[in-house]
Amino acid sequence: IQMTQSPSSLSAAVGDRVTITCRASQGIANALGWFQQKPEKAPKLLIYAASNLESGVPSRFSGSGSGTDFTLTISSLQPEDFATYYCQLDYNYQWTFGQGTKVEIK
């Protein structure tokens, strides 16, 4: 299964609402996670099962979608949210990442 993530990058200001999308080449139900990666750091899981917030993750992060189309939304961008975001699925013992979306400061 191929994952297509968009956009590849975006510029936003603190307080903006940001949306990132991920499209699967075939239906994957809700088997999707979203990760945040900061420079020189390992990724961190934000969302699992498409819309469930991982423990400790701020509520400004939310996920939605099912089947083939998924969205990660940051409701009000904070300075610590500038990072690269990846979708990731586990399907039939194959794990695939999207290409990543870099969120930069406007």
Add this chain to the structure above:
Amino acid sequence: QVQLQESGPGLVKPSETLSLTCTVSGGSVSSRGYYWGWIRQPPGSGLEWIGSLSYSGNTYYNPSLKGRLTISVDTSKNQFSLKLSSVTAADTAVYYCARLRSYPGSGRHPDFWGQGTLVTVSS
């Protein structure tokens, strides 16, 4: 708290075999329900899944690397390892090991990661 630490050479010559070990502390590689995986990230690029290992020793490989890849476990040392043969410059990357936890309705995702180790393929 589970901790993972990658170890191995930082420089490998083209055509040779890249070997890395992940040492797990604060948990067991035999813990039922958990999988263990390797992920890599070329400089300035995105994340690529290399392969995974179940608690019972089953292995799952990225098809694009199958044929060059071996992932194994040493339960006596609480370690799992990666061997990638016939490397080229395209295999230069930061290599991460990770624990995969099962999330309801979502399959398995990494919840604990090593810090990553840069492996450069160059003569």
